[in-house]
Amino acid sequence: MSGVIQLVYFAVAVVFILGLKAMSSPVTARKGIVWAGYAMIAATLVTFYTPGMQNYGLMITAIVLGGGVAWWSGRVVKMTDMPQMVAIYNGMGGGAAAAIAALEFARGGSHGAIATTLAVLGALIGSVAFSGSCIAFAKLQGIMTKAWRLPAQNMVNLGLAALAVVLGLVIVVVETPPSAIVIAFFIVALALGAILTSPIGGADMPVVISLLNAFTGLAVGLEGYVLGNPALIVAGIVVGASGTLLTQLMAKAMNRPIRNIIFTPITGEAAGGGEAIEGSMKELSALDAASVMRYAGKVIIVPGYGMAVAGAQHKVWEMAQLLEEGGVEVVFAIHPVAGRMPGHMNVLLAEAGVPYDKIFDLEEINADFPQADVALVIGANDVVNPVARTDKSSPIYGMPILNVDMAHNVIVVKRGQGAGYSGIENALFYKDNCRMLYGSAQQIIGEVITHVKALEV
Amino acid sequence: MSGVIQLVYFAVAVVFILGLKAMSSPVTARKGIVWAGYAMIAATLVTFYTPGMQNYGLMITAIVLGGGVAWWSGRVVKMTDMPQMVAIYNGMGGGAAAAIAALEFARGGSHGAIATTLAVLGALIGSVAFSGSCIAFAKLQGIMTKAWRLPAQNMVNLGLAALAVVLGLVIVVVETPPSAIVIAFFIVALALGAILTSPIGGADMPVVISLLNAFTGLAVGLEGYVLGNPALIVAGIVVGASGTLLTQLMAKAMNRPIRNIIFTPITGEAAGGGEAIEGSMKELSALDAASVMRYAGKVIIVPGYGMAVAGAQHKVWEMAQLLEEGGVEVVFAIHPVAGRMPGHMNVLLAEAGVPYDKIFDLEEINADFPQADVALVIGANDVVNPVARTDKSSPIYGMPILNVDMAHNVIVVKRGQGAGYSGIENALFYKDNCRMLYGSAQQIIGEVITHVKALEV
Amino acid sequence: MPLLIGVPAETIPGERRLSVMPDVVKKYQGLGAQVVIQSGSGQSAHLRDEMFADVQFASSGAEVCSTADVVLCVQPPSPELIAAMKPGSVLIGMLQPWSGAERAQQLMDKQITSFAMELLPRISRAQSMDVLSSQGAVAGYECALIAADHSPKFFPMLTYAAGTIRPAKVLVIGAGVAGLQAIATARRIGAMIEAYDVRPETREQIESLGAKFVDTGVTAAGTGGYARELTDEEKAKQAERLAKAVAQCDALITTAAIPGKRAPRIITADMVARMKPGAVIVDMAAESGGNVEGSVAGEKVWVGDVLVIGPTHIASRMPVHASEMYAKNLYNFLSPFIKDGALALDWEDEVMAGCCLTHAGELRHAGVKQVLGL
Amino acid sequence: MPLLIGVPAETIPGERRLSVMPDVVKKYQGLGAQVVIQSGSGQSAHLRDEMFADVQFASSGAEVCSTADVVLCVQPPSPELIAAMKPGSVLIGMLQPWSGAERAQQLMDKQITSFAMELLPRISRAQSMDVLSSQGAVAGYECALIAADHSPKFFPMLTYAAGTIRPAKVLVIGAGVAGLQAIATARRIGAMIEAYDVRPETREQIESLGAKFVDTGVTAAGTGGYARELTDEEKAKQAERLAKAVAQCDALITTAAIPGKRAPRIITADMVARMKPGAVIVDMAAESGGNVEGSVAGEKVWVGDVLVIGPTHIASRMPVHASEMYAKNLYNFLSPFIKDGALALDWEDEVMAGCCLTHAGELRHAGVKQVLGL
Amino acid sequence: MEGISALYIFMLAAFTGYEVISRVPVILHTPLMSGSNFVHGVVLVGAMVVLGHADPADPAQLAIGFVAVFLGAANAAGGYVVTERMLAMFKRDTKAGGAK
Amino acid sequence: MEGISALYIFMLAAFTGYEVISRVPVILHTPLMSGSNFVHGVVLVGAMVVLGHADPADPAQLAIGFVAVFLGAANAAGGYVVTERMLAMFKRDTKAGGAK
Numbered sequence A, B: 001m002s003g004v005i006q007l008v009y010f011a012v013a014v015v016f017i018l019g020l021k022a023m024s025s026p027v028t029a030r031k032g033i034v035w036a037g038y039a040m041i042a043a044t045l046v047t048f049y050t051p052g053m054q055n056y057g058l059m060i061t062a063i064v065l066g067g068g069v070a071w072w073s074g075r076v077v078k079m080t081d082m083p084q085m086v087a088i089y090n091g092m093g094g095g096a097a098a099a100i101a102a103l104e105f106a107r108g109g110s111h112g113a114i115a116t117t118l119a120v121l122g123a124l125i126g127s128v129a130f131s132g133s134c135i136a137f138a139k140l141q142g143i144m145t146k147a148w149r150l151p152a153q154n155m156v157n158l159g160l161a162a163l164a165v166v167l168g169l170v171i172v173v174v175e176t177p178p179s180a181i182v183i184a185f186f187i188v189a190l191a192l193g194a195i196l197t198s199p200i201g202g203a204d205m206p207v208v209i210s211l212l213n214a215f216t217g218l219a220v221g222l223e224g225y226v227l228g229n230p231a232l233i234v235a236g237i238v239v240g241a242s243g244t245l246l247t248q249l250m251a252k253a254m255n256r257p258i259r260n261i262i263f264t265p266i267t268g269e270a271a272g273g274g275e276a277i278e279g280s281m282k283e284l285s286a287l288d289a290a291s292v293m294r295y296a297g298k299v300i301i302v303p304g305y306g307m308a309v310a311g312a313q314h315k316v317w318e319m320a321q322l323l324e325e326g327g328v329e330v331v332f333a334i335h336p337v338a339g340r341m342p343g344h345m346n347v348l349l350a351e352a353g354v355p356y357d358k359i360f361d362l363e364e365i366n367a368d369f370p371q372a373d374v375a376l377v378i379g380a381n382d383v384v385n386p387v388a389r390t391d392k393s394s395p396i397y398g399m400p401i402l403n404v405d406m407a408h409n410v411i412v413v414k415r416g417q418g419a420g421y422s423g424i425e426n427a428l429f430y431k432d433n434c435r436m437l438y439g440s441a442q443q444i445i446g447e448v449i450t451h452v453k454a455l456e457v
Numbered sequence C, D: 001m002p003l004l005i006g007v008p009a010e011t012i013p014g015e016r017r018l019s020v021m022p023d024v025v026k027k028y029q030g031l032g033a034q035v036v037i038q039s040g041s042g043q044s045a046h047l048r049d050e051m052f053a054d055v056q057f058a059s060s061g062a063e064v065c066s067t068a069d070v071v072l073c074v075q076p077p078s079p080e081l082i083a084a085m086k087p088g089s090v091l092i093g094m095l096q097p098w099s100g101a102e103r104a105q106q107l108m109d110k111q112i113t114s115f116a117m118e119l120l121p122r123i124s125r126a127q128s129m130d131v132l133s134s135q136g137a138v139a140g141y142e143c144a145l146i147a148a149d150h151s152p153k154f155f156p157m158l159t160y161a162a163g164t165i166r167p168a169k170v171l172v173i174g175a176g177v178a179g180l181q182a183i184a185t186a187r188r189i190g191a192m193i194e195a196y197d198v199r200p201e202t203r204e205q206i207e208s209l210g211a212k213f214v215d216t217g218v219t220a221a222g223t224g225g226y227a228r229e230l231t232d233e234e235k236a237k238q239a240e241r242l243a244k245a246v247a248q249c250d251a252l253i254t255t256a257a258i259p260g261k262r263a264p265r266i267i268t269a270d271m272v273a274r275m276k277p278g279a280v281i282v283d284m285a286a287e288s289g290g291n292v293e294g295s296v297a298g299e300k301v302w303v304g305d306v307l308v309i310g311p312t313h314i315a316s317r318m319p320v321h322a323s324e325m326y327a328k329n330l331y332n333f334l335s336p337f338i339k340d341g342a343l344a345l346d347w348e349d350e351v352m353a354g355c356c357l358t359h360a361g362e363l364r365h366a367g368v369k370q371v372l373g374l
Numbered sequence E, F: 001m002e003g004i005s006a007l008y009i010f011m012l013a014a015f016t017g018y019e020v021i022s023r024v025p026v027i028l029h030t031p032l033m034s035g036s037n038f039v040h041g042v043v044l045v046g047a048m049v050v051l052g053h054a055d056p057a058d059p060a061q062l063a064i065g066f067v068a069v070f071l072g073a074a075n076a077a078g079g080y081v082v083t084e085r086m087l088a089m090f091k092r093d094t095k096a097g098g099a100k
């Protein structure tokens, strides 16, 4: 490799790192991807000048075809289908890494034990990422609707993994392994990825995709070593490491330990974790709540008796002010009978210093909920229970309620499964656009505040 | 180098990084230095097993002597003298790096142009760090009391630097440079460091030491390359980078752009920046204020009319609660005539929700100030002006004041140089234990809150 | 002929509220009803006749009652007015059902369909009609102001040039709607509040307003949000623990009432005697017998150096807003039954049926029937 | 013989304060002085004779005055009491210096050294003796309570089951000590406050309490923290801009006074007429002529549908704390001159000299001399 | 490449990757995942190199190489487009809202 | 060591160093400076190696080597002691107070 190419690769690696760093803040995220994009183009272009290259026609065809199809599909797909697209592109990266290893094996040429070991490792991981991502894509795309599970799932997984290792060892040890062995190795690796991923439910998919993404990064890094290309190493390993951390963060944000996601099958209640969750209460983290509100246009806060119990009014107002500083419109909606006495919420909001012109009553505000990005319900329950509109047999039937369920997103702050004054279940909590933010209001709003602040540059 | 030694070095590098990471949070800082200490011992021990080593007697003597003297001096020195000790130990590291280069030059042996260039660079930087640190030490230790400055300081600096570069080039280019050249090179480099540092005032010293520290790190990293020792490279460069960032952070926290510190001489008002500051108002940052209070045992908050003007009462109480959660005792002291009407502060603190049992009046609290780690004065002025005790001619003479000046640290929040109701200067602001935290109370206390939160794990 | 809603002036001295407000009248008219108002009846609530648009004015209450299909009132109308009412017509208001056997008899005799708003079932849907809640809120706020105004001390803490005044201690007994409002108001002014109620769930409610709960270990949760009466033993225990809190407070506000019964005697003369000189008591229950021994309804009496105030017509101290709330409550109650300008009572409706006192010559409410012995 | 400090009962009806408190008496005793109190004089401030330890009791005010070296009072003593005082003795209290030519003459004639606390120089050191500030704070608080209590509306915003009540608008004119306290108190209760003062620096002070400043473009900063009188032109401009604010408010509290002069007439009858029905005015300056046209000191008058209250002896509505503050102010004033149980006046002292009304048969205060024409 | 250098590069890259994104708001989880997905699209470079060095006479090698480049290019191009579209929502004027 | 690997190591180490301490409270500025001062005390290892390979017959070489090791050891030992003492103040029970 010539010095110039090396230096370009080096610069590309640096830009990738800076790009990823930029992408981890909402303020700079877009710049980050654009930088990385230019770097990628630069890397591709200089590669054509690598000494001793052949097969340019084929190469350009492959690039145009692969890149074109991906570009087009990425452009036309609906926003809601993005996750599966990420999955499939990621799988392709894994596949590419595996293919690189395959070609190296095919070309023979000894790299030494260490390099071959890493090549095999990369091939294994890349293959798993490839087939796993394909399954993830199929599930999210609705092609594969049922969670599919073998009778002795974990035994099969273990067996396949062991087999892959054995075959891999053979490839490392034997000078020129027979292609049957190599082919068998890839088949086993692909199968392993598919079988590992199939039983996982739709709701856990984002975490799994993130994990597979980290896998691909690792595979790319390993193949980079084999090819003696530090840019690949750095980009791959950086993604591998950041992807691993990201996977942990995502799992934490969803309150699902990674272990549970991947090994759920072992506990026996595998199928359709995602589907089962539908129609149940969905939790979100304080960080999530902060992000959603920070990037909303309008937030309506609905305080209830729980805010009074928690004495959270000062924190709530502080949060509202922070959001307003960030350009979000925040207003308060007081239900006629929120709390336990007439004017209960007024007293508390006044104590916290909320100006009167930010406080609206039911009649004034109910029409605004459909325009609100977020309705934040803080310790209110009965007064936002849609049952009052629909269920004649309910004790609260006929009471006017705040139509928070019509907001784009509803976030409900409460401590747990506690019912309101009237003691009945709340249908709101099971709605699709509703997320629960569990915790005593004072403390959890404090956390939201911290995160909102962290979202500022 | 044998594989085991390599691996130990690798592990050492990892532990150093983890140690530094740990040291950047108050909670884990101590663990960090202890880890790094063990790693250092391991690195030293395995080095004895480096193949082909000689001169063990001398080596051990040097280690015992150097280590022993440093250990002993580090143990006995007063806490207040720590900064100069950091300076001198840092200088020794730089000196060591320079000496390594010198020995490599002395031994001849070609390393190739790149390596030699880096060796020369390391030698230059190391030498500057060495002599610069010695000067810093001398100044802080009081050995060198006057800021000392050449007539055409910047011309001399420039000339010396150019000379060093030329000599360095000769060393790189000439196969075996005559020792005179090498010696001249070192002399020039050392002189440069000394002359660069001498005009800098005492108050700016911490920033300069931090910069020299980063220099040493860089020098060590460069020599690591020459020696082909990645552990040295990694440790050195990590310190170089983190030290550079740290220097920036420190300069920012002290509100002194680095440029101003190092090139102050050029503007002509060099000498004794530190001394001149004495007896004047000293500023501190919100982050500093947060740290001082977060690690205090007892904080007394003294609100005044400025808090009312800023409407900062909610923020102040929020900060107080945060500190209390961290185990700090926080109380409020209300001066009889704080504000502009009887009970002005009471109304505001009640509005913010401060419980009555945290509020004390002058008679109840004045005796407690000497036991307080921090007195935080928020927009109060006349009521904490010690002139009222001492200066018969003052319009506020005879008015009882809150004895905030008797607290260990006093932090005064105000917007600028504005006087209080009585329109007179406040002697408190010039006291040694007093620091000004400039900004409108609402906004600046908000910043303090952010930092206090960041100090939690 | 459209439904005619009549509003006679209130006759009881000291009563300043009115059962309609101009915008509520407009809403009735929107439903197709007509309204007749006794001329000048809004004066005490700062309403002038010309503020009511498209309304008939009558010169006397009797004239209103004799023409209206539905009569709205605040306090029970005088026997003369009831006598003037059309047989079969409807009367809605706070009819004091528990203490008016003669009135009930007269209503039955005249075949009047009467709704006593005090009997309203306390279900969620009916909250917007709940006059006890709305007027209780007014009363609680007013009682706190009365206490602050009559106290010889500052309620809030106040540091001034020559010293510091510690905040007053206010004790609130009974944390229903009125009690909670009193707590909130006194706390706003700056006092330190302790409060007590026999219903244990009030502890959380009291604390949610930043006050302290006085724990006496006695519980008296009743049904439907009302409290039950306590046994003598419980009363003694309660009294003992309370006595301490009473002795320490600067102002005492009692709001404990049990509907249909004499108010419980919670504060004895002995407890009053042990209070600080200059302490103030506001006994909101004075009218129904008083929570405080020695309180006299409608008067301020000095018991030793303690001022005992037994305010009456408390909500009338704030006639504008009290009337506004009351009028809206009545509107929310009545409006579902006005269809196309005609009255269509729905006896299936649990709320309407629940607060019916008399209908078609019968006393409809079982509880009242029992108490009045009719 | 030690210094004897005498405290006669206040004679003016409605005055409930006292010029000493038990703990202040103890402090005087600590300085070596003795105290004689007219028996029963503390009753109106809830002080019983037995609360004062080691004190001599006299059966009449005259007895107190005839024996005491220093007489402490709240309001100016009656001519009879002055007549009873020892020649050369000292009198300290709120002597209403600007409006008592006869009293001043009598004091001069009797060679009494009198200190009128109203004349206290407003320097930092003297703040702890400033009775205008301490009593002003009480008055401001009380006026806000009076306004809230008399308003037919809620002060705070209140959302209840059938609707929402918007917060009341309160306008405070004059943002001195009393005005600021009224602002703070009314705001605590929940009203929305606008306030106005001619001194421009009050804008920041008003805003520091969460209220809004009414900007009229007229400025009248005087010397020493007092306001100067306005020209007619200025008054007109002020009036015009104010009229709008007045017409919108639910309660109006006026506190603008100019020491030694008739209070400025800020609110005209016309402005009152344009106020909302049910609005309440509390004119704190009623006694010195009234900021409001039509206000009558000591009375509540209905002007149209607006209630105009002209409270007097406002601080006496809170006798315990008002007395406590007042007594401490006097103590802080007097105590530096009590050395070893004897009086040692220091005529060099700017504060003491500044508030001396008469001494050795002379009228000492130049401003008062001019006003009274003595 | 020397083994120990590679080890150091692995280690430091891992640290860098970990630290660089250690504080990321939930709202960015998906875009960041997508962005890093794009970054490992640099595998395209590796694929190009191996295809470039594949034996033009061996169709198997060419096929594998072709697949490798195809997949790598798809990873890079698709990863970019998708990430860019996601992040376009962060322009302050458009309402983000749907963070999920 | 291959040049390009070293370059990567330099770059990644710099990133790592920068990111690892990117959020440090002021109160830790001095201890952290002192701690990183200790870390570059690893120069001792380099000094030992050069002294170990110095010509035992050349006193100049030995002298320079001796100085190098001496200084390196002092850097390491002194850096440790001072840092450890500073950080000892962060035990929660002792009052820190004097941050500056």
Ligand SMILES: NC(=O)c1ccc[n+]([C@@H]2O[C@H](COP(=O)([O-])OP(=O)(O)OC[C@H]3O[C@@H](n4cnc5c(N)ncnc54)[C@H](OP(=O)(O)O)[C@@H]3O)[C@@H](O)[C@H]2O)c1
Binding pocket: A303, A304, A305, A306, A307, A309, A310, A336, A337, A338, A339, A340, A341, A342, A343, A344, A378, A379, A380, A381, A382, A383, A384, A413, A414, A415, A416, A417, A418, A419, A420, A421, A422, A439, A440, A441, A442, C124, C127, C133
């Ligand atoms: N306004 C009046 O005059 C009045 C009078 C009497 C009755 N009511 C009735 O009271 C009800 C008022 O409705 P509402 O929505 O305000 O309250 P609600 O229906 O009583 O619900 C309160 C909710 O707050 C949550 N909560 C309690 N403590 C909390 C804390 N510390 N932090 C966070 N959440 C907490 C509880 O859930 P968790 O336990 O899971 O946290 C509960 O679900 C209505 O049914 C109304 O009819 C009103």
Ligand SMILES: NC(=O)c1ccc[n+]([C@@H]2O[C@H](COP(=O)([O-])OP(=O)(O)OC[C@H]3O[C@@H](n4cnc5c(N)ncnc54)[C@H](OP(=O)(O)O)[C@@H]3O)[C@@H](O)[C@H]2O)c1
Binding pocket: B303, B304, B305, B306, B307, B309, B310, B336, B337, B338, B339, B340, B341, B342, B343, B344, B378, B379, B380, B381, B382, B383, B384, B413, B414, B415, B416, B417, B418, B419, B420, B421, B422, B439, B440, B441, B442, D124, D127, D133
């Ligand atoms: N209590 C009473 O009854 C009463 C009545 C009348 C007069 N006074 C007099 O008022 C004075 C009260 O003393 P004090 O110490 O409370 O106040 P002060 O002496 O008036 O000082 C207030 C300080 O607050 C600062 N400040 C103003 N706005 C600020 C903001 N937004 N953020 C932060 N700082 C701000 C000002 O400095 P910057 O401009 O630099 O920010 C000023 O130095 C005494 O002299 C007293 O005699 C009291």
Ligand SMILES: NC(=O)c1ccc[n+]([C@@H]2O[C@H](COP(=O)([O-])OP(=O)(O)OC[C@H]3O[C@@H](n4cnc5c(N)ncnc54)[C@H](O)[C@@H]3O)[C@@H](O)[C@H]2O)c1
Binding pocket: A340, C122, C123, C124, C127, C130, C132, C133, C136, C173, C174, C175, C176, C177, C178, C179, C196, C197, C198, C199, C202, C224, C225, C226, C227, C230, C255, C256, C257, C258, C259, C264, C266
């Ligand atoms: N279902 C609804 O939506 C609805 C509507 C309005 C009120 N309520 C509930 O009803 C409760 C009571 O309402 P109310 O204000 O009309 O009550 P109330 O007037 O009947 O009684 C006042 C309070 O005094 C208390 N009390 C009675 N005897 C006592 C004693 N001996 N000692 C101490 N306290 C005593 C009662 O517990 C009650 O809290 C309210 O707090 C509310 O929770 C519910």
Ligand SMILES: NC(=O)c1ccc[n+]([C@@H]2O[C@H](COP(=O)([O-])OP(=O)(O)OC[C@H]3O[C@@H](n4cnc5c(N)ncnc54)[C@H](O)[C@@H]3O)[C@@H](O)[C@H]2O)c1
Binding pocket: B340, D122, D123, D124, D127, D130, D132, D133, D136, D173, D174, D175, D176, D177, D178, D179, D196, D197, D198, D199, D202, D224, D225, D226, D227, D230, D255, D256, D257, D258, D259, D264, D266
């Ligand atoms: N030096 C000190 O320490 C000290 C002590 C006490 C008071 N003060 C200052 O003195 C100021 C005035 O004290 P006060 O309460 O005794 O004042 P005051 O009783 O003399 O007057 C009351 C207020 O009415 C205002 N006013 C007068 N004419 C007016 C008009 N035509 N329209 C509107 N407003 C009018 C005045 O400006 C004043 O604010 C206080 O605000 C305080 O700042 C200073």
